Amino acid sequence: MLAAEFVRLGVPKDYGEDYEGLRLVFEIRLHNPAQYVAYVLGIDGSVFTGSRQSPRMYYLGQARSLMLVQIPPKEYVTTRIYLDLRHDNLEFIEKLRAGENPRFTVNLSTQFIACVPQQFIPPQNCQYIPIGPCAQTLSLSLAPQSQLYLIKCYIPLKDLRGNSLIEVDRDTWLDVLSKLGFKHIRVIEVPAITGVANxxxxxxxxxxxxxxxxxxxxxxxxxxxxxxxxxxxxxxxxxxxxxxxxxxxxxxxxxxxxxxxxxxxxxxxxxxxxxxxxxxxxxxxxxxxxxxxxxxxxxxxxxxxxxxxxxxxxxx
Missing domain, CATH: 1.20.120.330 (Nucleotidyltransferases  domain 2)
Known part of the structure; x- marks a missing residue:
């Protein structure tokens, strides 16, 4: 089973990518603790946001990976997932954080193929779909009895301290907003007129x-x-x-x-x-x-x- 660690929050231009829309980049580090090579085909992440004042987390959207990743046994590999937003999403985050650090949780869904022993017992949060005998190029040092599986796991993205609630410091967040061009927008909250009977x-x-x-x-x-x-x-x-x-x-x-x-x-x-x-x-x-x-x-x-x-x- 893979583990995921949050590295930093950025925008496409931080990685030399040209993108005109509002896109957040979650840089993450995947760890493969197993004895087999994991060939990651896709990573999706349900992203939620909140704040200190709001214990409830609100759904923002689905982040996705745009690259294939190969993770050797017992190794770490850094990759990225991308979340496309609208202006009202950023306005909502700004209103919710109320000048403090924004908070996020990201529930990842990973799909990868790997050669594992036939007698291997999969974790409860993973689905193992057998494909067939492992080819020599994938089996590496495993025994011939290894089986090729398509594996889908649900894992939380955690920070360096092991917390699934990721808090981005205010300066980093303001830098992200500036790079997205959000500094040119000001959100004015107009109190609603209520109780009108006339x-x-x-x-x-x-x-x-x-x-x-x-x-x-x-x-x-x-x-x-x-x-x-x-x-x-x-x-x-x-x-x-x-x-x-x-x-x-x-x-x-x-x-x-x-x-x-x-x-x-x-x-x-x-x-x-x-x-x-x-x-x-x-x-x-x-x-x-x-x-x-x-x-x-x-x-x-x-x-x-x-x-x-x-x-x-x-x-x-």
Missing amino acids: EHAKAAIEYLDRAWALMSANYEEALNAARKALEELKSYAKDLGFIDEKEEIDFAKIYGASPGSELVRGMDNILRGLWVLTSVGSHAGRSRFIKRADVEFIITTIYMLMKSMQENMRSQ
């Missing part, structure tokens, strides 16, 4: 969700949906009695401040600015001036404005 408030959130979905295909339609969200937000304020005599949202009443205060003027300016920005979607030919970042800013600002209003309405 139909206009629900409609506003639905329009914002629609705007976010449309953003990848049509900026103008995304902005139109965002404008409808603003209209529903105004109706929401009206239902709760937060509209002034001019039929405008009464920020003074919402925030319990004087009408001429900087807070009220600032919130009113934000709302007016959003009205202007969302009107871009109704003007043909203007979309070429709009960038994705602009639409993201508008949608997120409307959402946070609504959340701020909701929290302050409850306290009035």
Whole structure:
């Protein structure tokens, strides 16, 4: 039975490999404690991640080896398994680790062929499928009674101290993120609006969700949906009695401040600015001036404005 030891975490460019996607490389060392040569045909690994704050481990994906490995008896051989990720996988790891060292567990499945004695009793975590008598090139110094087997074993990947929970130090992880280009992305956590019973408030959130979905295909339609969200937000304020005599949202009443205060003027300016920005979607030919970042800013600002209003309405 083979044993596996974690060496380090890296990316393809650490090994002179050219790969454009998000790919983690787990460098591992395989040990063959037996008297026979193991010809490893494939290595798969189910990879999970966690943190000190989260005892639960979350599945990330399946790592795979891209090379064949021959391990002599009683020897160690270093190889690699590769895990392809999406941006949201990295965002999840970042959120989960909360600035600390990320943790991983990797459950390996190895397939290899070897010549073993016919009377050999296989371990419980391995499957031995007989193929036939060993050829002279594979039998080496074993007796003629040796049998060629296809062997599949399930083994945990352990660190140098024998722990199956692998903790990668923070500096190494940040270096990996940098090499993957993740330093150019910042994850902003926007608290969800919950407990909404008003139909206009629900409609506003639905329009914002629609705007976010449309953003990848049509900026103008995304902005139109965002404008409808603003209209529903105004109706929401009206239902709760937060509209002034001019039929405008009464920020003074919402925030319990004087009408001429900087807070009220600032919130009113934000709302007016959003009205202007969302009107871009109704003007043909203007979309070429709009960038994705602009639409993201508008949608997120409307959402946070609504959340701020909701929290302050409850306290009035």
